[in-house]
Amino acid sequence: MRQLLSLIVTSAIILSASTSKAQWKLIEKVTTQPGKASIAYEKWELESNGLILYIHEDHSDPIVHVDVTYHVGSNRESLGKSGFAHFFEHMMFQGSYNVGDEMHFKYISEAGGTLNGTTNRDRTNYFETLPSNQLELGLWLEADRMGFLLDSVTTPKFEVQRSTVKNEKGQNVENQPYGLSEEVKDQNLYPQGHPYSWPTIGYVDDLDRVSVDDLKNFFMRWYGPNNASLTVVGDVDPEEVKSLAYKYYGNIPRGPEVRKLRVERVTLPIDRYINIKDQVFFPLTSMVFPSTPSLSKDEYAVDFLATLLGDGNNSLLYKEFVKKDSAIQVVAYNYASELSGEFTIQVYAYPNVNSKTVEEKIRKVLDDFDKMEITDEQLQALKAKTLKGVTSFTETVSNKATLIATGHYLQDKPFDFQVEIDKINAVTKQDIKMAFAKYIKGKNAIIMNVLPYGPDEKAPANRSNNPNKNVKSNDEAVYANLSYKRPVDNFDRSKKPQAKAPKLVTVPDYYEASLPNGVGIIGTFTNETPIVTFVLSIKGGHMLETESNVGLSALTAAMMNEGTKKYTAEQLEFELDKLGSSITFFGGSDATLVNVSCMNDKVNETMAILEEMLYNPRFDEEEFKKVKKQTLQAIKSEKTNASGTADKVLNNLVYGNSIMGLPVNGTEKSVGSLSLKDVRDFYEKYYSPSVSSLVIVGDIKKEASLTSIDFLKKWSAKSVVIPNITSAPAHPTPTIYLVDKMNASQSEIRLGKIGRKYDATGDHFKSNVMNFSLGGAFNSRLNINIRETNGWSYGVRSGFSASEFPGKFSAGGGVRRSATDSALREFLKEIKDFRDKGISDDELTFTKASILSSDARNYEAGFQKASYLSTIQRYKLPGDYKDQQKRIITNMTKEEINAIAKRDLDPANMVVVVVGDKFFIKKSLEKMGYGKVVEVDSDKPLKLPSTLELK
Amino acid sequence: MKKVFFLIALSFVSFSQTFAQPFNVESAAGFVKKKNFKKAKEFIDKAFENPQTANDARMWLNRGKTYIGLWNDTSVNRADYPNAIEIACVSLVNCIEVEPKGRFVEEARFELVNAGVAAFNFGVDAYAKGDYTKAMKHYDLIMKMIIHDTQGNLKRNNVSTSIVNQYIGYASVDMKDYPKAIASFEKLINENYNDPNIYISMSRIYLEKGDTTKALEFIAQGRGLYEDNRALVTEEIKIYLNSGKTDVLIKKFQDALKLDPDNVTFNYFMAVLFEQSNKVDEAIAAYQNTLKIDNSYIDAHTGLATLYFNKGAEIDKKIKNMDLKEYAKVGEKMEKESVDYLNKALEAFKAARDIKPKDLSVLKNIKIIYVALRQGEEAKKIDQEMKDIIASGGK
Incomplete structure (x- = not known):
């Protein structure tokens, strides 16, 4: 019996080694027809675990985009456990069993790639764009975090990322004008328990309550290969893609079955009013109607309706509000998700305009639309504008991958562009009117007013209110009997794949x-x-x-x-x-x-x-x-x-009385x-x-x-003399310039000093090479310290800017209010350390590899080509300046980098700006001992004598 | 001279008395402005009690402002002024009604919003605590106030006749004042109030009154408007379940499952209904579906196990009643079939045991199956297990 068993096992291995094709089931193959806009692709299913693979070839640039989309977003979370999917987006970059902590970013950067991940209500995606010779690296990394992530989810990492996510909420939501309005709108539009009723980023107290085990259970339940699609778009050979994908994904076991989410249509019994206050200047009135979800048959008609109502100078809302001087901006759009849509009208009124009046005028506009006849020309304009927008979206490999992956989770097949174009062309005036009657006319809406705080009004400490904080989730059955078993391979997965020889990058002919x-x-x-x-x-x-x-x-x-x-x-x-x-x-x-x-x-x-x-x-x-x-x-x-305030004040301090200040x-x-x-x-x-x-x-x-x-x-020529900037203020004494922003939950820190003019191959160019490891990348010292190690920020950077006029060095970012002084201390320390001790060997290797390899990505989209050509034209550069730059980078030594650091990171004349709530941060900044803390008013530019002569 | 003096003195006294009453109102107004509502109350209560100012528009306005101020003042203990909202609301309404074109009307309408919102919140709170009488009182007050809210400001604070009618309806149901409840809900239905719960509420009222036909009519009406609403579907199914109309129910569940195929309750009930109707294969499929959705649903495991066991037992019975000739033809095959079913039953009961390891009825069934399968040793183990559970206090 035993003998028989081993014979069977051996032959199975031989079978699998001889052809990976046997493991892939072809679902469909779509080709492009001449004159049609369809994206050609192959769709395969990995039979062992249900992973879906899409391959689209695009050989126009030597790059590849690898996307893994999991059909789980915040909609799979439970009451009282919001923010898990987004939290996981952060954890996915903290390493996995075979990929060290923070190494995902480093490997991709080093390979010349770019990467990110995003979470929305319906899905989470992780992606990278790499030079095409690095395909295997992308596949290896994504597979490792699909199948081997839980081994490296530790409590310390978890705690740091919890803090980072809370910072992100502070920086991108709470500290942003109108930032909390989405969250409040969702609480009121959707019934309690509806998967769209809580914010994707989560509530802070839910984030505080979550445990490592909760998070692990969430991952095990929803992140199996059978709930994911792998999309590879670019300069690839499909057979190679399948072979590599099978190698890396084939042994990852299938996850629990994921069934389609079903919810009832959202109904509002009556108009519901919400009034909130925020750090805003323009009061905002939003009217939100439940509408149609993504890819419904009504979607384009509803989109056209939104354009007619609120997009551009000819829209009804523009004419009623902006043209008549009662608002600075109006917007209308249909925000469509998988389960429902939200038809939204927004009016950013001038401060003296009453919100009740705004609401009445919006209703008048809707009545006007009801009575109006849509002309053929209007319909033509709608279609032309939409088709152009849709066409330009397919320019890049990453956009195409997004379309394919999004189509997959919404309808189990990619977008067929030609089908979408046909749908757009098929919309009639009657369709638009019917959409209005179905979703808007006489229908109830959420009417939300976001009003400014009074001049001395203090915001409450917690402006984000969690209505589910005392609700028990009752989701035990969903997460019962889950266990993690590390996949077993017949190869050494711990070895980072070796890249094939890079393909030649050809700059555009011009x-x-x-x-x-x-x-x-x-x-x-x-x-x-x-x-x-x-x-x-x-x-x-x-x-x-x-x-x-x-x-x-x-x-x-x-x-x-x-x-x-x-x-x-x-x-x-x-x-x-x-x-x-x-x-x-x-x-x-x-x-x-x-x-x-x-x-x-x-x-x-x-x-x-x-x-x-x-x-x-x-x-x-x-x-x-x-x-x-x-x-x-x-x-x-x-x-x-x-x-914006921090940047403005920094410019004033760096450039002084010159126009650039x-x-x-x-x-x-x-x-x-x-x-x-x-x-x-x-x-x-x-x-x-x-x-x-x-x-x-x-x-x-x-x-x-x-x-x-x-x-x-x-065009008649005139003589135009553009003045130059020849001097700037000196800042001999270290000073922290503080701008008070009452109620700010985050502080914005900026450090900067005057720089030099642009050059393509000289000191300016080299200074940015030097800066790469200090603050020019995710894995740079500043970001790793302040964001990843300490969890104080959602992201910080540094860099040298320049043009025909003197540029500047600047470093900074948003940090948690309570960590303002600590973060500033670390900024100063890292800059000083880099200057005094220089770059490490590893950092130099990383810098060179990252910058040199990234050139493959620089000419893909039209705007990138335009940027390249514009640089040549503007600075009168030779056509091979990129090659010159590559040679310079290749030959740069540690000593050269360190000398540049010593020269360009000199603290002399460096200025520090902090924008934040002075009530909370001023004392601690004073205690730092860096220098005096001087309060400035961002509306009153400082008059600084320009005594520093610039070369 | 004396007489003149006396007359002058008398007129002075009456003048001062006359003057004293507006003075109370003035003083109250002054203290309201300074947000000293306790002090304001002292003066306004005097003005309220005096016939000369008892029905004065300005008095009513300031009485309203004083009492709503007291209610909203965080330094004041609300328990000391339990009727503050009611007094405020009545006062403001009176201010408007006493002088509909008077100079205080606009201000009263403005204050109405605060009072109305407070009254609504108070009513909702009272309802949540089960004090329906108090809740109703405040809802009725709001209805009187809404009439005077010509600018729609209460509506902009989510206090509208529709919402209040809905709450009146719910409170009336709890107070078993069905005529009032029906009147409120009917108003909402006529206004096309967009909430399926209204139809459920109406249905339940008629069920209470014993009128199942009417109850079902309202459900049907609701379902016509909200065809995908699960609460309506569930309500309908409950009514049919209670009335024992199994054949209709099967169709209802099938319809419900089209809307919500992953509803474990619907799937389970579907299985039970099929079982009751002797549609065994359909019942097995429905139990299996239930377990696909939720593998921890123990009743589905035991239901499935029982069906399998019964099938096995039925085949076994047929075998026992066969003559030798027939047995020679099909006996062995049928025996195997019977054993297969018993083994399936065993698996299903074991799955139930995994969920509830100390359930004696499940263990008993497992033992029976082991015996039927002639696995005596296994049966003995189960027997011992049951004894141990009983000995440890299990049932």
Whole structure:
């Protein structure tokens, strides 16, 4: 009997070694047809454990995206146990049996990849984009945390991540204006016990109560391979993918069966009102109606309805609120999840507008929509805009993988793009009206008002209120009889896979040209998607301003969007929408940028509109008043954003009285004094081809692209002199500049000092190489210390920025309020240590490997290609500058890095800014002994003499 | 002169008396402004008791503000003013009704919101504590206040006639005031109040009154509007279960399972119904389905085991009644079939034992099966196990 048994076992092994195909069952194979937009894929099922594998080949770049999506989100949690799925997202990066603590990030970075994980109500995904020769690394890592995670879930790691998650909630939710409104809305929209009624990030007291065992049970119940899809998209060979996937996933046992979640349709017996207070400037009124879930037959009609109501200048809500000066912004959208949808209308009113009035006006708008006839042109515009958006989404391997994986958990098969396009094209005006009647007209809604605190009103300590804190979950049966058995392999899984030889990374071919009037042109052809992008850069921008008119460049750019002589603002937007095109002027820190995007068959019509906008801006007085008011209100509201405030104050301290020390969108005083004539003068004086350059990327050949911009030849050149920055304030005495933000649950810390101008291969470039291990990556010293080891922050970084003008070194991030002084101490310590003791051998290896290998990812999307070309054009770089950079990195030594650190991390002239609730943090900052703590008002830029001469 | 003086003195006294009453109201108003509600109460109570100001709009307004202020003042012990809300509500309504176009109306309407919300919360709290009379009193008060809430501010604080009617309905049911309950719920149904629980409540009222037909009508009405609502489905099934209409029930459960195939209770009841209707194979499938959803459902294990055992026993009985000729043809095969069923029954009972190791009825059945399978030693072990449990106090 024994003999017979062993014979059977041996032959089974031989059988499995000879062909992995026998383990994979082909479910379906979809190919692309010419003229169709379907994403081709193969779908396989691993018979031993139910894992689904999708493979889509894309050989346009030497990269691969590996995605594992588990069909578990916060919707599988229980009452009183919220936040588990998101908590697990954090634990999944803490190592597994064969992957050391924090090593997941390090391996991916070192391999030149990027990675992340996200959790929503319905699913959790983990993914990385890597150079394609690192496919096996991605598969190995994901398999290890699918099958071997629990071995490394320890109490210390658990505690640190619990703290990090709480920080994340503090930083991204509680400390953000309107941050808690989602949580409150969900509590009221969904009945208690509904899987969408608690926040995905969880309640803090639930997070405090959870034990390591609770978490382990959650993982064992929901994270089996039979509840997951593995999606591999990119420069791959399907047979190799299957073989490797079988190797790494084949021995992971099937998990418990997961049955579809079923919930009742959400009904609201009556309108429900909620009023909450928050650190906001603009009161927000939201009206939320239960609507249709993802991929329902009504979804596109509902989306179109939302656009007509609240997207753009021609929408009804815009006309009622923004145009009539009672709100700064309006939004309407359908937030569709797996189990239900939420049709949402939001109005960000000006402070003097009563919320009751807002609600009445929203209802009036809905009545108006009920009576209105949708025109054919409107329908055409809706479809064109949607199709363009949907098409541009397929540009990257990561987006395609997301579409495939999302389609899988929603409907057991990937999105078929062609089916989606057909659905979009099939929507009729009647469909939109029917959607309105079904979900909105006469239906009850949640009406939520988020109102600002009074000037001296203190926020309660705990603003997030858990309605389930005393509820017993009764989920014992769900988690009964679970046990973990480590999978058994017939190979050594502990060995990190060796990468194959890297594929050659080819930078985009490009062409250059120039026009007689000075416009420089650079472009590249790519037909990965039928989209064309133009970026026109008119140098100067904010740099052309003075203290008295700061904000003028941004205001002028904003006015360029508000119509032409031929078109009002609304007509202009409508003409673009009909084409599915977009043109946006934007006033930046050193240039005005004009971003143009369109389908390849709409280039000429789009360029005609650009010509009209560039040469014949409308500069309407009424529009100017509206835009100016919006700008002023936005400036006033900036105080509610701690991160923005910290950046603003840092700039002021680093650049002092120069224009770079003042905010790009201006101050209340400066913008308040601007007139339409100032805008017109700025346009006449500074919008010149002599300081302009154009980048063209997309599905258009050189000849056609140059023809399309022929109109630029008639642009008259003017002489434009852009001032330089030659000095900055000195900061001889260590000082902490404190900006009080009452009720802030997190503090924003910034350290910075004046830097140098951009160079591609000189000191600036090398300084960022040096910085990589200090604060330029997840596994850098700053982040590992402050986030991972101490659990004080959701993430901190450092880096050197630069342009034609002097840049700066900056380091910082948001930290837990109670750890403000400790975190600042660690910032200073790490910077000092790095400067004094230098980089380690491991860090140098990590830095080189990470930066060199990441180049494969740098040319995938249109905007990345545009960025590459723009850099060449802007700084007049040779085409092989990337190769030069690679050589420099390869040859950099420890000594060179350390010398750069000593020079560039010199604490002389370093400034420290902290934005937080001074009641809680000032004393501890004073006790640090770093220097004086000086309170500053972010609305009143400091006047600092610029005594430091810059080279 | 004396007479004049006397007349002057008299008029002064009456003037001062006249003046004293508005003075109480004024003083109360002043203390309300300073948020000293206890002091305000002293003066406003005097004004309330005096006939000259007892029905004065301003008095009513300040009485309302004083008492709602007392209720909301965290430094005050609410237990000292148990009727504060009621007094506030009545006062504010009176202020508006006494002078509907008076100068205090707007302010009274404004204060109505605070009082109304407080009254609603008080009513809900009282209901939760089982004091239905008090709850009802406050609901009725709110209904009077809502009439005067011309701006809809109470509605914006989630105090509306619909919501209050719903609460009145529930409280009336608990007080067994069915006419009032029916009246409230009917109002809601006529308003298309979007809550399936209204139909359940109406159904239960009619069940109490012994009218099953009417009860089912309301369920059907609710199901017509909320076809996927589980509570309605469960309610319907309960009614049919109590009335013993098994054939109708099977169809109801099948419909319910279409909506909610993973509902373990529905699946289990389905199995029981099939069993009662002698549809054994269907019953086995339903028990198996129940266990797929929840493997810890012990009644499903024992139900399944019993069915298997009975099948095995039935075959065994047939074998015993066979003649030799027939036995030669099919006897062995049937014996094997019988043993298979017994073994399945054994597995199912063992699964039940894993869940409840000390359940004597389960152990007894296991012993019976071992005996039937001629596994005497195993049967003895079970016997001993049962004795040990009994000896240790188990039943």
